[in-house]
Amino acid sequence: MSAPRSGPPAAEAGPRQVDRFDPATVEPRWIEAWQNAGVGHADPDSDLPPYSIAIPPPNVTGALHMGHALNNTIQDVLVRSHRMAGYETLWICGTDHAGIATQAVVEKALAAEGISRQELGREAFVRRVWEWKEEYGGRIIGQLKRLGCTLDYGRERFTMDEGYVRAVLEVFVSLHEKGYIYRDRYLVNWDPGLRSAISDLEVEDREVTDTLVRIAYPLTDGSGELVVATVRPETMLGDTAVAVGPGDDRYRHLIGRTVTLPLVGREIPVIADEHVDPQFGTGALKVTPAHDPNDFEIARRHDLPRVGVIGEDGRMTADAGERYAGLTPAEAAERVVEDLGAQGLLRGSEPYTHTVPFSHRSGARVEPLVSLQWFCDMTRLAAPAIAAVEEGRVRFTPAKWGDVYLDWMREIRPWCISRQLWWGHQIPVWYRGEESYVGREAPEGEGWERDPDVLDTWFSSALWPFATLGWPERTPELERFYPTRVLSTARDIIFLWVARMVMMGYEFMGQEPFADVAIHSVVQAPDGRRMSKSLGTGIDPMDEIERHGADALRFGLLMMSSTQDVRFSQDRIDQGRQLVTKLWNAVRLVIERGGRARAEPAGAATLADRWIASRVADAIERSGAHLARYELAPLADLTYHAVFDDYCDWYLELLKAGEATPEMAGAALEQLLALAHPLMPFVTEECWSRLPGAGGLLAEHPPPTAPGPRDEAAEAELARVQEEVNALRGWRAQRGISPRRRIVAEDPHPLTGALANVAPAGDASGLESRVLLRTRSMSVGLEGEEVDAGGEIERLRGELATAEGELARAERKLADEGFVERAPAHLVDAEREKAARYAAERETLAARIAALG
């Protein structure tokens, strides 16, 4: 009887005003409250067992990106859980100076002012970078706070702060004394864009189509020519040999003779080397030791000279000859081909697609060239780090990443640690004439010049887990919190960073830097591409926080997280937001019904109470198991369903129906808030603060404990209720019967009655003639309704068909001797029970159809 609402527009009020949860106003309050309470602060003198994590330090250039948001959410979940569980928890906070990246950003800013770093000079430039760091370095820390991360902000470190510089110097000097660090003229990956050497790990291969040119090298004695193939014709100017396969009959007679290098006139030998593939090109390989890694090795084997024709400026050197010096390699290539053509020495060309190294940093094509650099030999450092993973003292999750790590470590090569940059740890080596000095401080005496190069950023990052704790001093923090417990990261820096931390940890602390390495997903753009600013595919986590709140973002990211790459899913963030709202509203209801925190269940617990206690116990148990295995998505999922399904959908409905007590409602809610808190700290903290009887911060609450024991009987009984209620709801929906219309049933469970508006039939036999729904445990009828025989028969026939299908299926299985003999007994029994039940149902249905028809 709903009269159409009419009247003045004012009366048409929208939905009733509700007290909504607003993350934008609530969340910042708690950041401050946690900070004031010292929630992230770690005390090395505490008696509690330690639990520490070192944050992968974000670059000072940076803003929080989605990968940071996920990684730091994971770490905060771990840290908050352990803090609640009674560990003295330290989450080490800090940022990385990120040599190349930061220098590039500042250079770019200078360029906008029309200044180059060279014009500014080194000292002034470095000052500018420090200013930049002061201005922007704090931004990402602020963003971590906004995400809810409970780092120990009071102990913030920077990879170039005073103490850290001491640690780096100490390590360099020590490794040099041990003979691991040495200086050598060696072929390195030269980045002409950066004008610096870069390490193997900073090189990426890209596919490029070049032209393979065939060039004739005349034999010196004039008896013919040898044709070589190359994609880099300009490098011929630096050739010092031609190599052929040792077993290649075409060229056997030429080995030991010489050819005259065109355009240059140098007489160079024809040599035999295993490296040459007779099948490729002409089977003759021009050898340019100064600009090709293979040729470099060939030259070593054959003791050939090296002629560098490309310089560190990326241009042809004087050794390339007057006609080419100063040109870019591309220009030189063109001119070389032209000149060779003029001399009639070209023997054809073809397009050739191959992979070519590019700088990961500047994007420039890497120019391999021989250069004087500092290297660190890794073989001795690697040994204990390999053993650690083999023996399980450092465990990767998922374990396959341990194999990837080991494969790389076992083939480890020297690490080029010097960079021709200005921003970074300057190499602690001084020169005076032929003398050199390696030390923590400048040597005594006049005329010493410090090595201008700086160390690879990862050299300092490798010390992070112990340098941040005060090493080389034996500080209380170091004693207490090293080794850390877990390193959380994506897989892309396993070699660059993780492996090097393990090596340095063993070398300088004699202990692994962390017990676990938890590798999480890389978050891709929704279309599967990389999230990147330049591609325009980036999604800013701060935008998501602004729109949906940090809790929703955290939950969504955890749901997405996995062991493989995942596409960013807005829907998961929405799911998080819904859980936030649900929790909020649940608390409102519980408060309204007199629920309290820390409530002692007064009277006898009801069935519903026993059931929710058991469900909460189950959720807590499972969450602990997931947490221990770094399974964050299942953890988030079970939290969602514990709150949504068990507590809100079922338990609170029972509470409203008077079948549960406010005491248990409060007690269970308290534990669910504690359970969800590490995932969604803000809304849970806010809810906690509103719950009568609650005091103190949820962040400092003990870990969730079940408000009652596991209760199989209660769970089984409620499963029956759920089955009945679901059947009734489905039936009502199908028949268009309002939930408000009361129906009768033969022997419904009392809770079914309460939830589904069902009353026991006064006269069960009377009901039998108008049974409209049958579940495993009850028959349902509608009072006052005459059964429409036709429609009812049709419906019953449908049910009959289903029952017969199920029966046939069960019988088929039971007829299978293999199944009956070999399957576990409980499965066979279950199948027998099923067969019996459906057989009975078939009879009942057939009888009812007969009665109606």
Place this chain on the structure above:
RNA sequence: GGGCGCUUAGCUCAGUUGGGAGAGCACCAGCUCGACAAGCUGGGGGUCACUGGUUCGAGCCCAGUAGCGCCCACCA
């Protein structure tokens, strides 16, 4: 060239030892009943990439094929 991973509902993804395929979103239908319309209830929707094998039984184990992705690698 070597290695690793992926392929499950329209979309994004779960699926722990092999024992009747799940979630969120989307879609359809019905609901304002005092926690929640940022909601509730119900529903439809899948040849688990393909082929073969092992097994009483395979999304799951094995072999192979195809497509996609990632990592490592010194063939001009």
